[in-house]
Structures are given as structure tokens and as C-alpha cells.
Amino acid sequence: MSKDAAAGGFVPPIYPYFRLDALKQRATAAPGGIVDLSVGTPNDAVPAIVVKALADAGEGAAGYPRAIGGPALRGAAAGWMERAFGVTVDPAHVVNVIGTKELVASLPHLLRLRDPSRDTVLYPAVSYPTYAMGAELAGCRAVPVPLRDDWHLDLSAVSGDDAARALLLWLNEPGNPTGSQSAPGPMAEAVGWAQAHGVIVASDECYVEFNWDDAGDHVPGATALAAGVDGVLAVHSLSKRSNMAGYRCGFLAGDGDLVAYIASVRTHAGMMVPGPVQAAATVAWSDDAHVAVQRARYAERRSYARSRLADAGLVDAGGPSSFYLWARSADSSEDGWAVTARLAGSGTLVAAGDLYGEGGAGYVRIALVEPLERLQLAFDRMSVVDPSMTPIGGT
């Protein structure tokens, strides 16, 4: 049988990061090897208390875990929401997910099963690509919402027709890739808009522990659940917060009816977080000390990388939060792919901005996932002018 889709069937596009493969090879061949700042995967250690909890759980984890997650894990997630945001969440209104990517990809499908009358998913125009892909996989219309200069959503630009058809609005603050800051004002504005239009809000808050202001000071991030619960879901992950991307564990919390529906369908579908991972995740959500250590690492890298951007012919064009820098060339004729190719030639791989939507084409995203000494190497190499690139007659 042909592996191609039948006429009219869904044809998966190339996976966004695979578009970087040729430049990855170029960067790998550079003297000193690649410094890979393209993917937002943590490279710092998983906290020791988490590793121990995983190992200790092994023997007692013979049975099937519950799809929603065990009571200890849901209680730990609710406890963290209380500490982080001062928001009280009933642990019965928490559902665990196998990393949040699978939830982002599947949520439109689940919500469409519940309400087939609406067929549109709204998402930030420059954003994590899975928001649009999840809409497409559900057979929904994926409609990007333009961003303002401060990288928050411009909901005034949503047409009346799109608003009336909207099933779901995605929020993501702090934002990937833009670094927009998480703050109560924009969050409340978006929740208010969605509630007024009968649209469910899913707020992807996976970078919330890495929230800074323009001065580089840490400021507590906001959750959409502080602005309202009706029709609101908050989505959290341990991948970034606790360097546990390989463990695959996050949760969703909020509107009790929605959570119960989602939990029920996910139980039928067998979407279970493995028992030992649940034990490790319970320990991770219960501890904030390791997060403070990680936050300090990212703050230091962010400040260092910003101070070196000009050496690489780049300017910071993003917000102050997350562990990404959203940058563009100081030379307005050089687009995101041209910057990505230039930096790959010096041995550093970044992500061309159009992986996050057409509006990102002029930018690159630099993930600060490597230790400071690797960033130093990367920026030192970026600042060395390649003689072959020096125009004839140049100095």
C-alpha cells in the first residue's frame, strides 16, 4: 500500500525543526563543533530529588496508572498553583498529560467532539507550531491572531465571523518564541474577550517560572485561572520548569466541566502518564528550590547573550521573558533564514523565525539551553568576521 495519503487526505508537512537539518550539518562541520541553540530542550540536569523518586517508584508501579493521574500528583500540581499564583484549584479539576505537546495537538479534537458547532482555533500569529497543527489534525480552521508591538495578542483584529466560529483561543505567555512577559493585564483582557464570545481559552503557561521584566528582574507570572474559571484551562509542563522534557509530564487544570469531559475521553483513549513518572512529577511540583537554581541560570545566560548580540550583528527584538531571545539582524536586508545560515557557518544553530509563523520571517530564535561557556564560544565565533564574506576593497 502506498504511504501517501489518499486524494484529499491529510499530508503531514515537514516537521518544522527538520527544515534546519542542512544548516545543522553545516554548523556541525565548523571548527569546535556545533553549539545547538535551535530547540528549546533543556540541557541542564534533572533535579536529584526527582531522579531518586523515579528510581524508588519502580517496584511499586506494576499496575496501570490512572489517566487523570493519581491523587498525590494532582494534589501536588494544585499545591504548586496555590504557591505560584495564589489560585486555589480543586485537585479533582486537574488532569495529567503525557507532556503538553500531545495535549496541544489533541485539545481541538477533544473540544470539537464536545461541540461540533464551532470549527475554528485562534492562536498567536507567531507561536509554537503545534497550536496550528492541532487545529489541522482536528479538521478545524487554524486562524492566527495578530500580535501587538509588545507581542501580546491583538484581539481587536479578530473578525466577527472568526469569533463566532471559534471553539478555542490559545494563549502562551511568557511566549515562545517572542519572550512576551506574562502579566495579569493582558491575561485578563484575553480571558474577558473569550468569555464574552463564548470561546474556550487554553492558556499554555509552561514558561511561567521564567518571567522577567524589562530590567531583568524576576516577576511572578500570571495564570489565566486568576482571571476566571468558566471556559478557562491552564496548561503546565515540567519539561522547562524542572528540566524533565524526557519524562513527559504536564497537567491541565481549570473549568470543572471541561476538565471532566477531557479526562473522560482521555481515559477511554488510554492517555496515561507512567506510574514512576507520576511519582517523580509529584516530587518536582512539590519543590521550588530547584526552579530558583534553574531560573538563575537562564537569567545569567539571557543577560550575557543580550550583551553579545551586537557582536553577532543582531538586535534583541523580543520581550523580556522565557529562555529564548527573539532577535533580528541589524542589517534590515538580512532575513531570518539568512541570519540562520550565517550563524550556522560559524558553528551555532538557531531557529529561523518563520518556523513560528509567517510573521516571524524577519527574526531568529536563540534558545539559551547551553551553559555559559558554550554561549561564550558561540558568540566569540559569531563575532569573527569570515574573510571570504568581506567585500572586496573592504577594511
Ligand SMILES: Cc1ncc(COP(=O)(O)O)c(C=O)c1O
Ligand atoms: C509553548 C510551548 N508549549 C508546549 C510545549 C511542549 O512541551 P512539553 O510537551 O515538553 O510539555 C513547548 C515545547 O517546547 C512549548 O514551547
